[in-house]
Amino acid sequence: MAKNKILATFRVDEDDWEAFKQWSEKRGNSASGELIRFIESALGKATLDDMDTVDKKIEAAIASLRAELVREIASTKK
Secondary structure, three states: OOOOOOOOOOOOOHHHHHHHHHHHHHOOOOHHHHHHHHHHHHOOOOOHHHHHHHHHHHHHHHHHHHHHHHHHHHHHOO
C-alpha cells in the first residue's frame, strides 16, 4: 500500500454496491477508483469534468491504437 494511504471501510447496501461496481466497470474503472475520483473532486484536488476529459483522451488513444492494430493484422493476412 502506498505511503500515507489508509484502508477505509464503510457499510453500504449490498445491491447498491454491486450496481456501483458494475457502473464503475462500464466506465473502465474500479469502484475504489471511482470513490477516489469523487473524494479528490470533493476536496478540490481535481474536478470530475477534468477527469472525464482525461478519460476521453485515453479512450481516443486506445481507439486509435486498436484501429492501427486491426490494420496491421489485416495487412499480415494478405
